[in-house]
Amino acid sequence: xxxxxxxxxxxLLTIPIVIILYLLxxxxxxxxxxxxxxxxxxxxxxxxxxxxxxxxxDILLLLQILAIILLTLGLVKPGIFSYVRARxxxxxxxxxxxxxxxxxxxxxxDSAKRKALELVDSLDRGTNISLFSSDSxxxxxxxxxxxxRRVKEVINSLSPTDTEGNIIDTLxxxxxxxxxxxxxxxFTDGAFDRDIPSSLPIEVFxxxxxxxxxxxxxxxxxxxxxxxxKEIFIRIENFSKDKRSVPLQVWEDERLIETSTLNLNxxxxxxxxxxxxxxxxxxxxxxxxxxxxxxxxxxxxxFPRVKPSVLLVTRENPYLEIALSLANIGVLDKVDxxxxxxxxxxxxxxxxxxxPKEVLPGNYVFIGKIPENIPLQVADxxxxxxxxxxxxxxxIMRFIDLKGITIKRAVVFESNQGEALIETKDGxxxxxxxxxxxxxxxxxxxxxxxxLIESSSFxxxxxxxxxxxGENPSPGLASTGDVIKLRTKxxxxxxxxxxxxxxIKRITDERRSIAFGDTYKVGVYSFRSxxxxxxxxxxxxxxxxxxxxxxxxxMEYKGDLxxxxxxxxxxxxxxLIALSYxxxxxLEGYLFYNRRLA
Numbered sequence: 046x047x048x049x050x051x052x053x054x055x056x057l058l059t060i061p062i063v064i065i066l067y068l069l070x071x072x073x074x075x076x077x078x079x080x081x082x083x084x085x086x087x088x089x090x091x092x093x094x095x096x097x098x099x100x101x102x103d104i105l106l107l108l109q110i111l112a113i114i115l116l117t118l119g120l121v122k123p124g125i126f127s128y129v130r131a132r133x134x135x136x137x138x139x140x141x142x143x144x145x146x147x148x149x150x151x152x153x154x155d156s157a158k159r160k161a162l163e164l165v166d167s168l169d170r171g172t173n174i175s176l177f178s179s180d181s182x183x184x185x186x187x188x189x190x191x192x193x194r195r196v197k198e199v200i201n202s203l204s205p206t207d208t209e210g211n212i213i214d215t216l217x218x219x220x221x222x223x224x225x226x227x228x229x230x231x232f233t234d235g236a237f238d239r240d241i242p243s244s245l246p247i248e249v250f251x252x253x254x255x256x257x258x259x260x261x262x263x264x265x266x267x268x269x270x271x272x273x274x275k276e277i278f279i280r281i282e283n284f285s286k287d288k289r290s291v292p293l294q295v296w297e298d299e300r301l302i303e304t305s306t307l308n309l310n311x312x313x314x315x316x317x318x319x320x321x322x323x324x325x326x327x328x329x330x331x332x333x334x335x336x337x338x339x340x341x342x343x344x345x346x347x348f349p350r351v352k353p354s355v356l357l358v359t360r361e362n363p364y365l366e367i368a369l370s371l372a373n374i375g376v377l378d379k380v381d382x383x384x385x386x387x388x389x390x391x392x393x394x395x396x397x398x399x400x401p402k403e404v405l406p407g408n409y410v411f412i413g414k415i416p417e418n419i420p421l422q423v424a425d426x427x428x429x430x431x432x433x434x435x436x437x438x439x440x441i442m443r444f445i446d447l448k449g450i451t452i453k454r455a456v457v458f459e460s461n462q463g464e465a466l467i468e469t470k471d472g473x474x475x476x477x478x479x480x481x482x483x484x485x486x487x488x489x490x491x492x493x494x495x496x497l498i499e500s501s502s503f504x505x506x507x508x509x510x511x512x513x514x515g516e517n518p519s520p521g522l523a524s525t526g527d528v529i530k531l532r533t534k535x536x537x538x539x540x541x542x543x544x545x546x547x548x549i550k551r552i553t554d555e556r557r558s559i560a561f562g563d564t565y566k567v568g569v570y571s572f573r574s575x576x577x578x579x580x581x582x583x584x585x586x587x588x589x590x591x592x593x594x595x596x597x598x599x600m601e602y603k604g605d606l607x608x609x610x611x612x613x614x615x616x617x618x619x620x621l622i623a624l625s626y627x628x629x630x631x632l633e634g635y636l637f638y639n640r641r642l643a
Contacts, residue, residue, distance in 0.1 A: 050120060050121050050122050051121055052121075053117060053120035053121045054117060054121055056113070056116065056117045056120060057113065057114070057117050059113055060110055060113055060114075063106070063109050063110065063113065064106070064110075108629050108632060111629055112629045112630060115625050115629065132168075132169075132172050132173065132227040132228065133173045133175070133189060133224060133225070133226045133227050134168065134172055134173065134174050134175070134226060134227065134228055134229075134230065135174075135175045135176075135177065135219060135226040135228075135229045135230070136161055136164075136165075136174060136175070136176045136177070136196075136200070136230050136232070137177045137178070137179055137212070137215055137216075137219075137229060137230070137231045137232065137233075138157065138158065138161060138176070138177070138178045138179070138200065138203055138232050139154075139157065139178075139179055139180070139210060139212060139231070139232060139233035139234065140154070140178045140179065140180045140203060140204070140205045140206050141179070141180040141181070141205065141206065141208060141209060141210030141211075141236075141590060142180075142205065142206065142207045142208060142209065142210070142338070142340050142341070142525070142585055142587075142590050143210065143234055143236040143338065143590050143591075143593045144157065144205045144233075144234055144252075145205050145338060145339075145340060146234065146253070146255075146258070146337040146338045146593045147337050147338075148253065148254040148255040148257070148337050148593075149252055149253070149254060152205075153234045153252040153253060154204075154205045154252075156252045157232040157233070157234075157250065157252045158200055158201070158203065158232075160232060160250055160252075161200050161230070161232050162197055162200055162201070164230060165193050165196050165197055165200070166193070168193070170191075171191055172191065173189040173190065173191060174187070174189065174190060174191070174193070174196050175187060175188055175189045175190075175226070176196060176199055176200065177215060177219070178203055179210065179211065179212050179214075179215035180205075180206045180208045180209070180210055180211070180526070180565070181206070181208035181209050181210070181211055181525070181526030181565075182208075182211075182526065183211070183214060183215040183218050186199050186203075187199050189224070206525065206526075206565040206566070207340050207525045207565060207566050207567045207585055208524075208525040208526040208565055208585070208590075209524075209525070209526065209585075209587045209589065209590045210233075210236065210237055210589075210590060212231070212233060212237055212239075212241075213237070213239045213241070213242075216229070216231075216241065216242060216245060216247070217242075219245075220242065220244070220245060226246065227246060228246045228247070228248060229245060229246060229247040229248070230247075230248050230250065231247055231248070231249045231250065232250050232252070233249065233250070233251060233252070233597070234251060234252050234253040234593065234595055235249070235251040235253055235595035235596055235597035235598060235599075236253065236589075236590070236592065236593050236594065236595060236596065237589070237596060237597065238589065238596055241597065241600075247600070248600065248601055249597065249598075249599050249600045250599055251595055251597065251598055251599045253593065253594070253595035254595075255337060255593075255594075256284055256285055256286060256592070256593055256594030257285040257286075257287075257336050257337050258284045258285060258334070258336045258337050258338045258341070258591055258592070258593045259281065259282065259283045259284065259285065259289050259291050259309065259332065259334035259336050259342075260281070260282060260284070260332075260334075260338065260341030260342065260585070260591030261279060261280070261281055261330060261332060261341055261342065261343070261344045261584070261585075261586060262280050262281070262282045262314075262341070262586055262587065262588045262591055263278070263279070263280040263586050264277065264278070264279050264280075264330060264344040264345075264346055264522070264582075264584060264586060265277070265278050265346075265522070266278070266324070266346060266348075266522075269320075269321045271321070273323050274320065274321040274322055274323055275320055275321060275322070275323070275324055275348075276318055276319070276320040276321045277295070277318070277319040277320055277324070277328060277346060278316060278317070278318055278319075279293075279295070279316065279317045279318075279319065279330050279344070280314060280315070280316045280317075281293065281307055281309065281314070281315050281316075281317070281332060282309075282312075282313070282314045282315075282588060282591060283309035283310065283311060283312060283313050283314075284312070284591055284592045284593065284594065285311060285336065286311050287311060288308065288309065288310050288311065289308075289309050289334060290306060290307070290308050290309075291306065291307045291308075291309060291332050291333065291334045292304070292305075292306050292307075292332065292333045293305050293306070293307055293317060293330065293331070293332050294330070294331050294332075294333075295317075295319050295328065295329070295330050295331075296328070296329045296330075296331070297324060297325075297326050297327070297328050298326035298327055302319065302322075303317075303319045305317065307332075324348050325348060326347075326348075327345060327346070327347045327569060327580060327582070328345070328346040328347070328348075328582075329343065329344070329345050329346075330343065330344045330345075330346075331343045337593060338591070338593055340567055340585055341585045341586075341587075341590070341591045343567065343584075344567075344582070344584040344585075344586060345567075345568065345569050345582030345583070345584060346521070346522055346582045347521030347522070347569065347580040347581060347582050348521060349521040349579045349580055349581065350373075350577075351375075351515070351531075351576070351579055352373055352374060352375030352376075352515070352576050352577070353374060353375060353376075353391075353392035353393050353408075353511065353514070353515030354374075354375055354376035354377075354378075354390070354391045354392050354393070354532050354534075354557070355369065355374050355376065355377045355378070355391060355392065355393045355394075355395060355511065356378050356379075356380065356387065356388075356390075356391040356393070356394045356395070357369065357377065357378070357379045357380075357395045357397065358380055358381070358382070358383045358394065358395065358396045358397065358399060359379065359381065359395075359396075359397035359398065359399075360381050360397075360398070362397050362398075362493065364492060364493050364498045364503075365395075365397060365412075365492065365493075365507070366379070367504075368503055368504040368507040368508075369395075369507060369511075371504050371507075371508065372504070372507055372508040372511045372512075373508060373511060373512060373515075374511060374515075375532070375533075375534060375576045376391075376532070376533075376534050376557070378391070383396070383399065383401055385401065385405070388404075388405055388407055389556065390532075390556040390557065390558070392408060392514070392515050392532065393408045393409070393410065393511065393514045393515055394407060394408070394409050394410075395409070395410040395412070396409065396410065396411050396412065396414065397412045397413070398412060398413045398414065398491070399414060400414040400415055400416045401416055402416060402417055402418075403416050403417060403418040404416050404418065404419070404482070406481065406482050406483045407482075407483045408483050408484045408485070408514040408515070409483070409484075409485045409486070409514075410485075410486045410487075410488070410510060410514070411485070411486070411487045411488065412488040412491060412492070413456070413488065413489075413490070413491050415458075415487055418482075419478065419482060419485055419487075420460055420461070420462040420463065420478065420480075420482075421458050421459075421460045421462075421463065421476060421478070421485075421487055422458065422459055422460065423456050423457070423458060424457045424458060424459040424471060424472050425456075425457040425471050425472065426454065426455070426456055426457065427454070427455050427457055427469060427471055427474075428453070428454050429451070429452070429453065429454075430452055430454075430455045430457070430469040430470075430471075430474060430490075431469060431470065432447055432450065432452075432467055432468070432469060432474075433468055433469055433470060434465075434467075434468040435447055435466070435467055435468075436464060436465065436466045436467075439464060439466055439477065440509060440512070440513050441466055441477055441486065441506070441509045441510055441513050442466055442467075442506075442509070443509055444502075444505050444509075445502045445505060445506050445509070446500070446502050447467070447497075447502065449496070450495060450496050450497050450500060450502075451495060451496045452474070452490050452494065452495040452496075452497075453490075453494045453495065454490065454494060455469070455474040455489045455490035456474070456489040456490070457469060457471045457472040457473070457474060457489060458472055458473045458474070458476050458487065458489055459472050459473070460473075460476065460478075462478060462480065463476055463477055463478035463479075463480075463485075464476065464477045464478075473489070474488070474489035474490055475487070475488055475489065476489075477513075484513065484514050486510050486513075486514065521579070521580055521581040521582055522581070522582050522584070523564060523570075523581055523582070523583045523584075524564075524583070524584060524585070524586060524587070525564055525565055525566065525567060525583055525584065525585055526562075526564060526565060527562075527564055527583070528560050528561065528562040528564075529560075529561045529562075529564060529570065529572075529581055529583075530558060530559070530560050530561075531558065531559055531561070531572055531574070531579060532553075532556075532557050532558045532576075533553050533557050533558070533559070533574040533575055533576055534557065534574075534575040534576060535553065535557060535575060536553055536554070536555050536556075536557050537552055537553060538552065538553045538557070538574060538575060539551070539552055540552070540553060540559050540572055540573065540574045541572075541573040541574075542561055542570060542571070542572055542573075543570070543571040543573070544563070544564075544566065544568070544570050545566040545567065545568030545569070545570075546566050549561075549563065553574075564583045566583070567583060567584055567585055568582075568583060569581070569582055569583070570582075570583055
């Protein structure tokens, strides 16, 4: 026997106080009377019941002492050392998108959660339970505890996400834990292809019956290079065992721009192309397959205009600064010396008349000088070079007129990579690159040493360069579970994020950026900051998750799970003690009342 709160034994010190008060209670008053003739009969009856009354008086004292003892026992919480079936048990609840399938009513996830709650109730007292959820991320929800009520509260609070599942990564994570579980209970639909590690003590409960599903498994866009036109590609897959006729609609904002019906054989994939055209609003693709999973029946695509942040490294160049002030820039900072550590804070870095020895991958403009680690070499130096060719197909040279432009002096480049945008007889004097190092534009001449700065084409050229360098390589598009990164004008700026599940506010860090990772629902996420509104379409688009057929079946662990351990348990007898205490109080009151009547 042990006690969880022994400090309350001090309450027993009240027993001597009760005894002292009992001994000091008021005695009978002595009266002188002329005769006791009339009291003889009463005296005989009094003698007859004196023993009983004395007993009643003493038993009231005993009951009071017993009540104090019981109250003390309730407060000290007695426990016993007992040999119990002690196990470390881990519950893993699959919260991936396929768990929303409705082949088991109401859903696979609801059935899995109900089974998990039943299993918690069936476990022996003293079992240590830890809880994880698994989708695109492994979430550690609850450390080992014997509090079943708390475990059930956390299980009841779970809901499925719209993300891919990654059960095997969760199992790998658990396998590396310091405190090894005696058994792992996995609640899943088995809609994954990789095998469960045979070394783990795992019991699998699967909740899946059917594979009837058709889903959008990809949506993307590409620039055709013609007047800003783009093509959108949509892929639909039939994972059911039957031939399906599936209506498809494509909307741009509130306008229907494409409609068709796809006849898909079992297991067939079909790609649909929309465009080419100029897209400016939000594009939404919807199919109507009438199947078991609805999350993959829609996909979103946006074309946001994100104003880039620019760092200008220069001693002084008013011509360039004025042109940049007219460009489509969100943030423009100017420094005279370069610090490599700040590169990650900016979308574009412009070096005017200077260049570091090497640069990290990023988006750069080099004017007059170039670093050593880019795929570009200086071939010659020309005086009064004559422009022979301009690559007008490049978006950088769009709307640029160089007729009559004179240049005093230029460095001529040569390279087997990138594009020569302006060429003279000896090579290129304006060059662009799009590769592993990012996007780069290199000037072989200083604009202020040419008549270009006097031309209306100069601010247009600067704006084209900024647009090309700051362009998102893909549209406003992400997968559920991805981290969306954005920059703003200020540090500690509040960014409002409107999500499919509510409004969230985030604060930018010292790099004037936020990393938003709570993208666990399909839909459009709107980011509102000092740079305006940016919409990003977040989609499931996963063949592995849209394939809801169970590939892993239920399995029972056959190993020896039970061992006995001496453990201090709270015996939970305080309720019995409380009832006994109340019973004694009522009995004491009853006896006291009868004594008054006697």
